[in-house]
Amino acid sequence: MATTETEPVQASAGKGRGLVLVCLAGVLWGTIGPAIPVVHDASGLSPLAIGGYRALVAVVVLVIAAAAMRRLRDCARLGRRHWRRVTVVGxxxxxxxxxxxxxxxxxxxxxxxxxxLGFAPVLLLITGSVRSRRRPSPGQLVTVTAAVTGLLLVGILGSPVGEAPYPVPGVLAALVSGAAYAISAEAAAPLSLRLDTVTMTTTTTFVAAMVLVPAGLVVPLAAGDRIWTTDIGSWALIGYLGAVTMALAYALLFTGLRTTPSGAAVVATLLEPVTAVVLAVVFLGERLTVAGVVGVVLIMAAIASLGRHSKEPAPQ
Structure with a gap:
């Protein structure tokens, strides 16, 4: 019989499989960015509304899956037992x-x-050095310098003039988003060693939905934005975003984190920007300047090297 609370697994066991699962999650996440403007343009829904409906779909899908596997009671019990870390992740x-x-x-x-996605692993490297009270190695310093340089090139000079309506606030929002992603990966790593995939994904997604759904409905309504659409195509895309890029992708990530250090996992999910950039250029007509291309190359090189410095997270 499958258990709902697992013993910590060895670092070497299934590491390759874990990286593959995390990479798959990154590919799925890479389809989110191109889908957002498509839904927004077709339906008029704000990003908050799209995020709220996406989270609602994900919770429904996960609750149905947990019920089918008879894990709902386990989700409630283990969610209460690990409520602090579940809350942080969510x-x-x-x-x-x-x-x-x-x-x-x-x-x-x-x-x-x-x-x-470029800022998250850099932040994990810096916080890891602070926590261990060790100075970064020369290789790590080169990695951070290259990553920061790439971020500046992409954020300031990467987009042709006029294509980004609010470039500076947008880059700041992306940086904070990357920091939150790093925190969620770091907090989820030890938790994934204790809870099975269905329990962890359901409980943490439920917490996330408690934030995303009210924000997605109340804030746009107060601002006079639309919170409903009759466009069937938009609802189909929202269903995809919730079921595939949230419920399934996070299940893949949490499973992969059992055998993959959080730093390496964040590095592996860099398939997200690669996927998103390809889709944006091919289907949405977006362009990157020469400086933006150089920045992307620097970030990719810097983050690829971070995997060599990642260490296995200790269960907490």
Whole structure:
């Protein structure tokens, strides 16, 4: 019989499989950015409303899955037992998603995904050095310098003039979103060693939805924005965003975190900006300047090197 609370697994066991699962999550997340402006343009729904409905769909899908697997009681019991870390993961996930959606409309798909996903592993490297009270190695310093330089090139010079309506606020929102993503990955890593995938994904997504759904409905309503649409295509995309890019993708991430250090996992999810940039250029007509391309290359090189410095998170 499958258990709902697992013993910590060895670092070497299934590491390759864990990285593959995290990479798959990154590919799925890469389709979020291009889908947001499509839904927004077709329906008039704000990013907050899209995020709220997406979270609602994800919770419904996960609750149905948990009920089918007879895990609802386990979700409630283990969610209460680990409520502090579950809350941190859920709230930071909600913050990451809210600001990501806003940044996409303010700064564009390419800029948002690269800045957000580029900043997260850099932040994990810095906080890890502070926590261990060890100075970064020369290789780590080169990595951070390259990443920061790339972020500046992409954030300031990466988008042609006029394509991003609010470039500076958009980049700031993407940076905070990246910080929230780093926090969620760091907090989720030890929790994934204790809870099975269905329980962890359902409980943390439920907490995230408690933030995303009210924010997605109340704030736009107060601002006079639309919170409903009759466009069937938009609802289909929202259903995809909730079921695939949230429920399924986070299940893949949390499973992968069992055998993959949080730093390496964040590095692996860089397939998200790669996927998003390709889709944005091919289908949405977005362009990157030469400086933006150089910035993307620097960020990719810097983050790829972070995997060599990642350490296995200790269960807490």
């Amino acid at each position: 709230v930071s996930t909600a913050t990451f998603q809210l600001l990501f959606f806003v940044a996409v409309l303010w700064a564009g798909v390419s800029i948002t995904t690269v800045v957000c």
